[in-house]
Amino acid sequence: RMALTKVIGSGIGTVTNQFADTNMSAGSIIQSTELSSAADFSTTSTSFVDTTYLLSITPQFTSSKILILSTIVGRVDGSGGTLRAGYRWVRRVGGSDTVIANTDGQFEHLQVRGSPAEVSGINGYMYVDSPSTTSAVTYVCQTFKQDTSDISAVRARQLTAGGSLILLEIRG
Numbered sequence: 001r002m003a004l005t006k007v008i009g010s011g012i013g014t015v016t017n018q019f020a021d022t023n024m025s026a027g028s029i030i031q032s033t034e035l036s037s038a039a040d041f042s043t044t045s046t047s048f049v050d051t052t053y054l055l056s057i058t059p060q061f062t063s064s065k066i067l068i069l070s071t072i073v074g075r076v077d078g079s080g081g082t083l084r085a086g087y088r089w090v091r092r093v094g095g096s097d098t099v100i101a102n103t104d105g106q107f108e109h110l111q112v113r114g115s116p117a118e119v120s121g122i123n124g125y126m127y128v129d130s131p132s133t134t135s136a137v138t139y140v141c142q143t144f145k146q147d148t149s150d151i152s153a154v155r156a157r158q159l160t161a162g163g164s165l166i167l168l169e170i171r172g
Helices: none
Strands: 029-034 041-043 049-057 065-078 082-093 096-101 110-113 118-129 137-145 151-156 164-170
Touching (some): 041 137, 049 065, 049 164, 065 110, 082 118, 082 151
Antiparallel strands (some): 029 164, 049 137, 065 118, 065 164
């Protein structure tokens, strides 16, 4: 924590725009954005598909990092057999997708073997990305069901169920 100090005296010169983003030191948070709503999402896809957890930010500097802070209330429904589903994060710039978290395609973020026929959990993510651009960047959580799973639906619940998505631009 750093305190602000008022400097009083003659001959100190003029101080202007000392707190402008370009003057902030590396590691300073210079921008934040928060998802304001996300509807319930459900899929039966055996390929990764976008959930309703997506948010855009336009970095001010190519050297900036983006910190993704997210909680997603996930759930899988099925027949009580093997239920396996995965989540991943994708960076989307100009229509091009890059997987940035869960790059190996892990499919067991939510799972149960045997009973019950439903399982829920909180999927928390903290990830630092380096998009190296000043173009708009969209971050989206994707999900899918494992094709050997007895899942009838993979869900990402609405924000009011306890979800969140915050993006912070950190000065590089």
